[in-house]
Amino acid sequence: MIIGMGSDLCNIERIQNSLDRFGERFVNRVFTEVEKAKAAARPYTMAGTLAKRFAAKEAYSKAVGTGFKAGVFMKDIGVVNARSGAPTLALTGGAAARLAAITPEGHEAVVHLTLTDDHPWAQAFVVIEARPLNASPIAEKRDA
Template identity: 55%
Template sequence: MIIGIGTDLLDVRRIERTLARFGDRFVERIFTETERRRAARRFKPAASFAQCYAAKEACSKALGTGFREGVFWRDMRVENLPSGKPYLTLTGGARRRLESLTPSGMVAHVDLSLTDEAWLAQAVVVISATPAGPPLGRR
């Protein structure tokens, strides 16, 4: 069953301006170490940061809170499987919110899809729950 969806669309130039203005202060407040390394490897680091930023906003919407009720930016970590598929790992307040949304006897899954084109970055997050039991395998 689906228990939450969220989407976000972001102009990469906004992130470029924020990076130019606030630099490390912004990066350290919003992004995890892995996300910073991911951006550093990319041809356009600002586009990578924009995708991660959009992923976190989309996830905060899928959780139904936005950045309230103890849900913080760095509680939502964007990583990639070896195949390149992105995924989100939740910690802290975001994890607690996810647990509160998950019906008992079920396991939550957080799926993330990212794209960018020209100056736009977009993220979609779907939170679903399946009955607890033997693992379904990595999707």
């Protein structure tokens, strides 16, 4: 079952302006070490890389229904890549606590994330799924 959805559209030029104006202070306040390393490896598209991650943080905060309050902070939401290369979220602190709070008992939360950009826009969609802990994949297909 779907327990949360969120989306965000971020202007890449706005992120570039923040980089130009605030530099490392902005980057260190908003992004995780993994996100900073990914952006540093892409010097020609750094603003776009960070804008997609900024949009993902915003989309997640909408999906859990809090925005950036109730203990959910930007640095608690980090975009990482699964082994397949697909983007997903690594959650800590208040962001992880909020996800646990909205996950129904007997279920596990699965966060789905998609990112895209086409200058000057970056976009992210987050869907949070609650899967029953005791359901087998075969039973789910049979019941469909």
